[in-house]
Amino acid sequence: MTARLDFNQADFEPQFAALLDSKRESDQDVADIVASILARVRNEGDAALLDLTAQFDHFQQDNVAALAISKAEMQSALDELDPTLRAALVTACDRIRAFHEKQVPDGFGGLDDDGVALAMRYTPVDAAGLYVPGGKAAYPSSVLMNAIPAAVAGVERRVMVVPAPDGYVNPLVLAAAALADVTEVWRIGGAQAVAALAYGTQSIAPVDKIVGPGNAFVATAKRQVFGTVGIDSIAGPSEILVIADAQNDPEWIAADLLSQAEHDEAAQSIMITDDADFADAVDAAVAAMLPRLDRVAVASQSWADNGAIITVPDMAKMPELANRIAAEHLELALDDPEKWAGDIRHAGAIFLGRYTPEAIGDYVAGPNHVLPTARTAKFSSGLGVVDFMKRTTLVGCDAASFAKIAPAGVKLANAEGLGAHALSMTIRMTKPV
Numbered sequence: 001m002t003a004r005l006d007f008n009q010a011d012f013e014p015q016f017a018a019l020l021d022s023k024r025e026s027d028q029d030v031a032d033i034v035a036s037i038l039a040r041v042r043n044e045g046d047a048a049l050l051d052l053t054a055q056f057d058h059f060q061q062d063n064v065a066a067l068a069i070s071k072a073e074m075q076s077a078l079d080e081l082d083p084t085l086r087a088a089l090v091t092a093c094d095r096i097r098a099f100h101e102k103q104v105p106d107g108f109g110g111l112d113d114d115g116v117a118l119a120m121r122y123t124p125v126d127a128a129g130l131y132v133p134g135g136k137a138a139y140p141s142s143v144l145m146n147a148i149p150a151a152v153a154g155v156e157r158r159v160m161v162v163p164a165p166d167g168y169v170n171p172l173v174l175a176a177a178a179l180a181d182v183t184e185v186w187r188i189g190g191a192q193a194v195a196a197l198a199y200g201t202q203s204i205a206p207v208d209k210i211v212g213p214g215n216a217f218v219a220t221a222k223r224q225v226f227g228t229v230g231i232d233s234i235a236g237p238s239e240i241l242v243i244a245d246a247q248n249d250p251e252w253i254a255a256d257l258l259s260q261a262e263h264d265e266a267a268q269s270i271m272i273t274d275d276a277d278f279a280d281a282v283d284a285a286v287a288a289m290l291p292r293l294d295r296v297a298v299a300s301q302s303w304a305d306n307g308a309i310i311t312v313p314d315m316a317k318m319p320e321l322a323n324r325i326a327a328e329h330l331e332l333a334l335d336d337p338e339k340w341a342g343d344i345r346h347a348g349a350i351f352l353g354r355y356t357p358e359a360i361g362d363y364v365a366g367p368n369h370v371l372p373t374a375r376t377a378k379f380s381s382g383l384g385v386v387d388f389m390k391r392t393t394l395v396g397c398d399a400a401s402f403a404k405i406a407p408a409g410v411k412l413a414n415a416e417g418l419g420a421h422a423l424s425m426t427i428r429m430t431k432p433v
């Protein structure tokens with residue numbers, strides 16, 4: 001049974017607060033396990049990586065070099081791909097690349113009113129780690145979502161890690177890596193892969209930034225290595241918030257809720273509706289659909305443990321709740337979805353109207369599906385080209401422009417009691433070359 005919350009009930013607020021608080025990647029036990037895995041890889045390098053890969057992925061190897069996948073293996077996976085599957089991958093690739101090419105920032109530069117040359121430019125990081133999940137499902141789509149923006153940004157070393165449970169990596173994942181031009185692939189996953197990318201080991205050179213989605217252990221590991229390396233966002237177990245009125249087919253909405261529940265027992269699917277009978281109909285449709293899914297066990301547990309159906313007296317109450325949920329994905333299965341979207345301030349991605357299920361965004365719409373979870377959409381965004389870049393500012397004064405602005409700088413330096421700062425400016429006015 002999934003949770004049912006009614007906005008009009010006296011106990012709504014504590015129930016809603018508990019729902020918001022129930023994300024697995026925020027749990028202390030996960031944080032403790034991850035901290036010890038990170039420490040082991042940092043201290044012991046390759047040996048710990050081999051040991052943890054054997055423990056968590058049941059993949060035993062004697063040396064880390066054996067965990068690498070060559071360019072030739074990736075290419076042959078692509079060459080041997082079923083042509084219709086290859087065509088689908090190419091469609092996804094083309095649409096994702098087109099959307100991300102629009103994101104390349106320009107920077108700017110020129111002389112300001114005082115004659116000072118000012119500019120801002122964007123440069124890519126040298127090396128990016130691309131986490132592709134693979135514990136419970138294979139994610140060729142996540143290869144594309146990670147690797148394409150990295151390549152568009154101009155990152156030279158694009159290092160993919162993917163867990164290989166029992167030593168197996170789905171060939172479609174390798175084919176996607178070839179198509180998206182990944183430069184290095186390692187069959188490692190979980191917090192130990194994040195640690196190897198962040199700290200480096202004897203065999204794996206460290207990267208500057210780690211991006212990509214994963215389960216609670218991966219998301220927590222990224223949070224903990226931040227500072228040693230950059231990260232994109234906390235992209236943990238999937239979430240969907242569906243806003244639906246009674247005009248919808250309950251089965252369509254049930255399928256949308258289950259599309260994210262089937263990712264992980266820790267995934268979260270929530271619906272808000274203004275119609276109690278429709279809420280009952282969706283609940284029944286989910287129950288009827290669940291046994292027909294291949295991933296019935298995962299989806300059932302997710303729906304029972306973390307799912308919820310919320311009824312509101314009218315849709316005007318919806319935006320405030322949606323903004324507090326700050327979901328990774330938000331579907332507006334309503335008339336005039338653009339109008340409602342204007343009231344949504346916090347969501348990783350918004351899907352407009354009854355014909356835009358979230359799943360279209362997972363694969364082929366074009367925007368990235370690596371998105372912030374666990375309420376972090378309140379302050380962070382989905383993966384994009386700028387995540388692989390840094391900004392550098394440039395300033396250039398000549399004698400005339402320097403003389404115009406330096407006196408204010410000298411005044412402030414003296415006020416801060418920083419005499420050498422003041423001197424480095426006054427010296428240029430009193431002792432010009």
Ligand SMILES: NC(=O)c1ccc[n+]([C@@H]2O[C@H](COP(=O)([O-])OP(=O)(O)OC[C@H]3O[C@@H](n4cnc5c(N)ncnc54)[C@H](O)[C@@H]3O)[C@@H](O)[C@H]2O)c1
Pocket residue numbers: 033056057132133134135136137139142163188189190191192213214215216217218234235236237238263264266267328369370371372373
């Ligand atoms: N937010 C996003 O943008 C987004 C996108 C795609 C997928 N996802 C999410 O990615 C996740 C994929 O999860 P997955 O499990 O299939 O693959 P995964 O690669 O994220 O995790 C598998 C790894 O987790 C580690 N692990 C598992 N149980 C552990 C334990 N008890 N202790 C320590 N480590 C442990 C293992 O090292 C294993 O290799 C799902 O939660 C899915 O919802 C999120």
Ligand SMILES: N[C@H](CO)Cc1c[nH]c[nH+]1
Pocket residue numbers: 139141142213237238239260328362369370371
């Ligand atoms: N919905 C996931 C992001 O939370 C992405 C994905 C990949 N494949 C299917 N779905």
Ligand SMILES: [Zn+2]
Pocket residue numbers: 238259260263359362
């Ligand atoms: Zn999905």
